[in-house]
Amino acid sequence: MIYSPTMPEENAYHVAVEDTTATAPTEEAEEPIAVRLASANVEAGAASAKKCAACHTFDAGNENKIGPGLYDVYGRPGGTHPGFSYSEAMAAHNVPWDAEQLDHFLKSPKTYIPGTKMAFAGISKPNERADVIAYLHSLNPNAPALPTAEAAPAAEAPATPDEATPDADKTIEEAPAQTPEQGG
Numbered sequence: 001m002i003y004s005p006t007m008p009e010e011n012a013y014h015v016a017v018e019d020t021t022a023t024a025p026t027e028e029a030e031e032p033i034a035v036r037l038a039s040a041n042v043e044a045g046a047a048s049a050k051k052c053a054a055c056h057t058f059d060a061g062n063e064n065k066i067g068p069g070l071y072d073v074y075g076r077p078g079g080t081h082p083g084f085s086y087s088e089a090m091a092a093h094n095v096p097w098d099a100e101q102l103d104h105f106l107k108s109p110k111t112y113i114p115g116t117k118m119a120f121a122g123i124s125k126p127n128e129r130a131d132v133i134a135y136l137h138s139l140n141p142n143a144p145a146l147p148t149a150e151a152a153p154a155a156e157a158p159a160t161p162d163e164a165t166p167d168a169d170k171t172i173e174e175a176p177a178q179t180p181e182q183g184g
């Protein structure tokens with residue numbers, strides 16, 4: 001067997017091309033609520049919910065103030081707490097509050113349910129909303145389970161290694177830059 005000499009692989013440079021256009025920050029860049037809930041903090045949520053306390057109660061008494069009692073709101077159909085006079089929009093909503101819906105509603109109540117009489121601008125920070133939702137969930141002993149990250153749609157599939165596609169490798173051949181010396 002005769003082996004022909006091969007060039008050492010070290011002379012081929014792999015060029016990693018970074019795609020910067022795909023990572024431009026946008027408002028859409030929020031992680032799914034199920035992912036944020038995995039690292040949510042109930043105590044931080046309780047602290048954050050102080051800004052709701054002017055209008056809502058959170059204890060088992062579940063009394064109405066300016067807004068309906070929120071003790072069992074996680075899993076409760078919207079607009080159905082006894083004794084509270086809801087807006088038409090909220091009464092019509094009538095879907096059990098889950099993490100996904102609370103996330104949308106608490107981000108911007110009037111955008112999610114136009115016509116709501118909840119006079120609250122919203123919580124813009126995605127992780128703060130997750131904390132508040134975890135807190136609301138923790139209050140209700142009969143609340144349905146929180147969504148888990150596994151059940152959420154995969155936002156980013158891991159990139160497949162490109163070792164099986166050698167044609168995609170880009171190589172730069174070093175051109176000899178040396179000029180012969182004119183010694184003399």
Ligand code: HEC
Pocket residue numbers: 048049051052053054055056066067068070073077078079080081085086087088089090091097106115116117118119120123132
């Ligand atoms: C200025 C008063 C006010 C503040 C502050 C406020 N809310 Fe409300 N909230 C209301 C009112 C009023 C309603 C009833 C809305 C309707 O009928 O359209 C409501 C409704 C709700 C509902 C729907 C309840 C149901 O029975 O369907 C949820 C959930 C909720 N609020 C959560 C919160 C959370 C969490 C906060 C704090 C981050 C908050 N609210 C802050 C007044 C307020």
